[in-house]
Amino acid sequence: MRYPILIAALIAVMAGPVSGQELQNDLKARRARVMERLTPESMLILWSAPVKQYSGDVDYEFRQDSNLYYLTGLDQEETVLVLMPGNAERKEILFIKPRDAVREHWEGRLLSRNEATQESGIATVYLATDFEAFLAAIFSGRPYAAPAASQEYARFASALKDNRATLHLLLTPGPGVSGELPVNYQFVNKLRERFFGFTASDATPVLRDLRQLKTAYEQKILEESGNISSEAHMAGMKAARPGAYEYEVEAAIEYVYKKNGAFDWGYPSIVGSGPNATTLHYSKSSRRMESGDLVLVDAAAHYKYMTVDITRTYPVNGTFTTAQKDIYNLVLQAQAEGMKVARAGARLADIHQKTVEVIKQGLLKLGLITDVSGDQYRLWYTHGANHWIGMDVHDVGEMGRPLAPGMAFVIEPGIYIRESALDNLPDTRENAAFIAKVRPAVQKYMDIGIRIEDSFILTESGLKNLSARVPRTVEEVEAFMKTR
Numbered sequence: 162m163r164y165p166i167l168i169a170a171l172i173a174v175m176a177g178p179v180s181g182q183e184l185q186n187d188l189k190a191r192r193a194r195v196m197e198r199l200t201p202e203s204m205l206i207l208w209s210a211p212v213k214q215y216s217g218d219v220d221y222e223f224r225q226d227s228n229l230y231y232l233t234g235l236d237q238e239e240t241v242l243v244l245m246p247g248n249a250e251r252k253e254i255l256f257i258k259p260r261d262a263v264r265e266h267w268e269g270r271l272l273s274r275n276e277a278t279q280e281s282g283i284a285t286v287y288l289a290t291d292f293e294a295f296l297a298a299i300f301s302g303r304p305y306a307a308p309a310a311s312q313e314y315a316r317f318a319s320a321l322k323d324n325r326a327t328l329h330l331l332l333t334p335g336p337g338v339s340g341e342l343p344v345n346y347q348f349v350n351k352l353r354e355r356f357f358g359f360t361a362s363d364a365t366p367v368l369r370d371l372r373q374l375k376t377a378y379e380q381k382i383l384e385e386s387g388n389i390s391s392e393a394h395m396a397g398m399k400a401a402r403p404g405a406y407e408y409e410v411e412a413a414i415e416y417v418y419k420k421n422g423a424f425d426w427g428y429p430s431i432v433g434s435g436p437n438a439t440t441l442h443y444s445k446s447s448r449r450m451e452s453g454d455l456v457l458v459d460a461a462a463h464y465k466y467m468t469v470d471i472t473r474t475y476p477v478n479g480t481f482t483t484a485q486k487d488i489y490n491l492v493l494q495a496q497a498e499g500m501k502v503a504r505a506g507a508r509l510a511d512i513h514q515k516t517v518e519v520i521k522q523g524l525l526k527l528g529l530i531t532d533v534s535g536d537q538y539r540l541w542y543t544h545g546a547n548h549w550i551g552m553d554v555h556d557v558g559e560m561g562r563p564l565a566p567g568m569a570f571v572i573e574p575g576i577y578i579r580e581s582a583l584d585n586l587p588d589t590r591e592n593a594a595f596i597a598k599v600r601p602a603v604q605k606y607m608d609i610g611i612r613i614e615d616s617f618i619l620t621e622s623g624l625k626n627l628s629a630r631v632p633r634t635v636e637e638v639e640a641f642m643k644t645r
């Protein structure tokens with residue numbers, strides 16, 4: 162069977178540069194769209210993420226800042242991107258960590274300037290050690306690494322002179338009243354002590370709005386990321402059984418990420434069985450699962466800087482109890498109704514509202530609330546049904562923006578029955594009457610926590626479910642669990 166291997170190798174050789182080119186074209190288009198939204202008299206600066214210490218002299222594996230990656234495709238530390246839309250030629254300027262043979266022996270190879278250009282498509286690349294000199298020249302109204310008479314940086318220089326240059330940085334979240342000033346604010350203040358003629362402006366909305374609309378390339382990667390995470394969920398389902406530990410399910414899931422070339426998880430895996438299923442961000446994964454338990458699994462990979470978000474809840478022994486099914490089917494119905502609302506022009510809030518309506522009616526029927534007109538349902542449905550997904554699992558994006566093709570988001574209703582929710586109610590006569598009425602149902606459903614979450618892209622032809630292949634209905638889940 163040499164022939165197929167040869168073909169596979171050929172395809173791999175062909176796919177490599179092509180997909181690299183695709184990313185590079187996308188990066189170029191993203192930078193162009195950012196610059197369209199900046200004035201020609203401005204400069205945008207973005208920094209790479211800081212290296213984070215794990216413990217002692219060991220750091221976490223490096224994860225690039227999402228915005229910097231979005232515009233450069235580089236996942237190397239000590240990188241700075243400068244955009245100057247008013248420049249003659251050098252509208253895009255990159256600063257990278259200088260190569261160093263000794264350090265590279267310890268920490269790995271660093272990009273040469275040529276390689277940084279090849280990966281990012283940015284022609285002008287300097288060393289990070291030159292960044293200070295660059296700033297000093299530009300903010301003094303001089304060209305950098307160009308003849309004194311060069312018109313390269315003239316637009317920004319004359320704007321500085323006239324007091325109307327703009328420095329765009331990420332300034333969200335803003336500073337508090339006390340406490341340390343965010344680093345970008347410190348940077349602006351330092352620059353202001355030395356130079357004149359510019360104001361600082363927050364570039365967060367520009368990147369937020371652009372990242373909210375996924376390009377064709379991003380949609381493709383998000384879909385691949387969704388496929389890996391879907392496979393991982395099914396591997397997790399196969400690892401669940403009475404007597405196994407939650408961490409065994411987690412390990413089975415994360416193995417699939419790594420095996421498929423994902424960097425790691427997009428967010429720490431949640432594997433909560435029994436009462437742990439009612440803790441929204443339970444992360445210990447240390448409990449031994451028992452027959453009769455449900456296990457709630459919320460997990461997804463970080464693959465090529467794209468992350469979906471998937472939750473499944475299933476019986477450890479493979480069969481739902483009647484009580485578990487009552488709650489499960491209600492959550493499922495809420496999600497299904499929510500999906501129908503998810504059309505172009507609708508808002509995330511409309512989807513959430515639909516899930517609320519369904520869940521209110523269902524909770525009333527199950528005896529868990531006594532009134533659908535108010536907020537009683539919030540005792541059991543304690544979070545929103547939606548958020549954007551993309552480079553970050555809770556991706557940037559304006560919440561109220563009407564849905565349009567290219568937007569990616571989750572629909573994730575959930576119900577969590579914790580008896581302590583009743584104990585925490587203020588001691589009033591109405592609450593006492595309410596508690597007396599719902600107590601039997603609460604005892605019946607106690608410690609059941611169910612969330613069903615799928616990841617979607619809205620496309621021109623409608624809603625595309627990126628996690629559709631993971632068993633979801635009671636019948637699908639039970640049938641799948643039988644295949645273990």
Ligand SMILES: [Mn+2]
Pocket residue numbers: 470548571573614
């Ligand atoms: Mn989520």
